[in-house]
Amino acid sequence: MSSTKSTPKSEVRVTVQTRIDKETKDAAMTAFKAMGMDMSTGISIYLSQVAHDQRLPFTPSAADPLDATLADALADVKAGRVEHADDFAAYKAAMDKL
16 A cells, blocks of 8 residues: 655645625725734635535525515505605604604
8 A cells, every 4th residue: 555645734825816896805804804814814714614614604695684674664654654754854853753
C-alpha cells in the first residue's frame, strides 16, 4: 500500500473571486468590521460552515417582510379599518393621537 501525506488545510490557500454590488459589499464589510474581522475572514468562516454542515448556515427566504405589512394593510382597508383625513394637518393630528 502506498501512503500519501495529506497537507493540512491551513497550509494550502486558494483565492476565491466573486462579483457583488457595491452596496452589499460595503454593508458586509461594515458588519464584519463590527464583529472584529475583515471580509476575507468573514467569507472564510461562512464557507467553512457550509463545508462542515453541507448546507447553508441560514434558511434562504424570498419573502419580502413588506409583503406581510402590505397584506395586513389591505386587510384593514377591506374590513373598513381606515381613517380618512382632509389634509395633512388632520392626518398628523390623527397620528399624534395613536
